[in-house]
Amino acid sequence: MNDVTSTVQYTGRPAAGRVRRGRRIADRTLKVVCTVFTGLGAFVLGWILLMLFYEGGAALSLDVFTHVTPGPGTEGGGIANAIVGSLILTLLGIIVATPIGVLAGTYLAEYGKGSKLAEIIRFVNDILLAAPSILIGLFVYTLMVPPLGGYSGWAGGVALAIIAVPVIVRTTEDMLRLVPGSLREAGAALGAPMSTVIVNVSWRAARAGMVTGILLATARIAGETAPLLFTALNNNFWFKPNLMGGVSNLPVMIYQFALAPYDNWRALAWAGALIITLSILALSIVARLLLKKDLAR
Amino acid sequence: MVALSERIAISTMQTTRRAPKSISDPLFRWASFASALLVLIVLAGILGSMVYGGWPAFRQFGFGFVTSSVWNVGKEDFGAWVAIAGTLTSALIALVIGVPVSIGIAIFLTQLCPRWLKRPVATTVELLAAVPSIIYGMWGLFVFAPFFARFVQVPVSSLVEGLPIVGTILYARVPSGVGLLTAGIILAIMIIPFIASIARDILDQIPTILRESAYGIGCTTWEVVRHVLLPQAGVSIIGAVMLGLGRALGETMAVTFVIGNANRLSLSLFDPSSTIASRIANEFNEASDMHLNALLALGCILFLVTFTVLVLARLLIARVRTQ
Secondary structure (H helix, E strand, C coil): CHHHHHHHHHHHCCHHHHCCHHHHHHHHHHHHHHHHHHHHHHHHHHHHHHHHHHHHHHHCCHHHHHCCCCCCCCCCCCCHHHHHHHHHHHHHHHHHHHHHHHHHHHHHHHHCCCCHHHHHHHHHHHHHHHCCHHHHHHHHHHHHHHHHCCCEHHHHHHHHHHHHHHHHHHHHHHHHHHCCHHHHHHHHHCCCCHHHHHHHHHHHHCHHHHHHHHHHHHHHHHCCCHHHHCCCCCCCCCCCCCCECCCCCHHHHHHHHHCCCCHHHHHHHHHHHHHHHHHHHHHHHHHHHHHHHHHHC | CHHHHHHHHHHHHHHHCCCCCCCHHHHHHHHHHHHHHHHHHHHHHHHHHHHHHHHHHHHHHCCHHHHCCCEECCCCEECCHHHHHHHHHHHHHHHHHHHHHHHHHHHHHHHHCCHHHHHHHHHHHHHHHHCCHHHHHHHHHHHHHHHHHHHHHHHHHHHHCCCCCHHHHCCCCCCCCCCHHHHHHHHHHHHHHHHHHHHHHHHHHCCHHHHHHHHHCCCCHHHHHHHHHHHHHHHHHHHHHHHHHHHHHHCCHHHHHHCECCCCCCCCCCCCECCHHHHHHHHHHHCCHHHHHHHHHHHHHHHHHHHHHHHHHHHHCCCCCCC
């Protein structure tokens, strides 16, 4: 009995008698500090979400989804036009970005192995991944806004696409690299040309991961504000069906309404913030679950 | 029956098998090559448009554009120094606060965290990264700034008033909650998830055997972290920090909300200021002529600074691959 307890004590607290006090304090401090920092991160996320639910939840009503944004000083109103505009711009961006991103990622993973150019493109893509989105907005402004004669949804879509492409390139490449080479060799051994192998073997094997990348890119561009500020701008009414002129969208609407001196505008900004954050978080969670399920398979 | 149809399918495949010279194969190859080149073209296009648009401002003001702190729209006299200083200071504050916290989170996730807690904590960190910057801006302006003004700015200002140096740096003339320090704190919150998740990947890649041998000779967790993990991760961690710095330098919306947007060179961290990105976001839509060129020239400076930082970051991180 005595023997057992002493063994338990020995394995349970080997440090107690042997480790000098200074070392123990340093160790304890590290553990406490790291845990506190992690708790702080979780606390901030909780604080932000709580505020969003509190302020945005109070502002939510059916009108928010059915009415257009109110003019200065008018009561009520909703953000229907901003919601629809945001959906259109995000969809436009992802439709433009998906083929380009997937093909470029395919080039890097399948064709460009070991080539110097692919190395450079991969490097530049990583830079673009973290490049300030406001610069992309300025670029698309000079490229499309004066030439097209003013702000347009098309410019907004292109700006969002440029932000989405690097995300899709990176995930596509990473996912294709996980596909075992023997699968490709099996395809090639059947006499299939490389493009057929890529489309029918590599892409099929990496499909879930690639879809995850596209979803993450969608989540990324759905909340982007800075690039839309100079391209799609905003619009307090229903935008034109040809997307010329300002196109209303949630992020820029939030920016303008949050800083406005009208209470109902500010409430609508909170409602918009709640809607957009929840959609983005839901999208990223779905994307991650999809990937996890696929990797577990 | 099934076997027969399969046999037929196989035989048709053989007869309709495309010749090696089919057009779709090279077409696919070229399409993917062109898409990859597009990535290069976009980066060149961004630089080109900034230089092209900012050129008139650079030509008119010369090197003085960088050093002058005048920003007078009416007189068309522009200098970038206040915005540059604001950008650098706010990013520096973000690093000072953000780096220890992110590395702490990475250490917690890789060394201390019980297995069952790992996934929820990692997801939380990733969700923090997914929250759009405009939400951080709103939260910063309406929730954090009043809190900060009441519980930090007012007490600290009254505490340090009249003291040398500290009395200048930490004195709020108007304790409104917005200013450089607030912007730096919000930026820190925004870059923490990025640095933390890269640092975690780096720490995860260090061979377990190194860690176990250190524990085996009786090291405490602190000693393992200090003498084994950090030296092993070393340069890559600096790369992760630089990546965070790149984000902090170019972050726009959150900063625009909380920095106060004043073109004033002040020594106090509590005073409103502006960054390059916040100034562009604020003024671009009303700008014309030389004002527009000056803003694009600001964009050009921002591009060069962030590009340098990001290139260094990527060279330092030996490309951490997601598993």
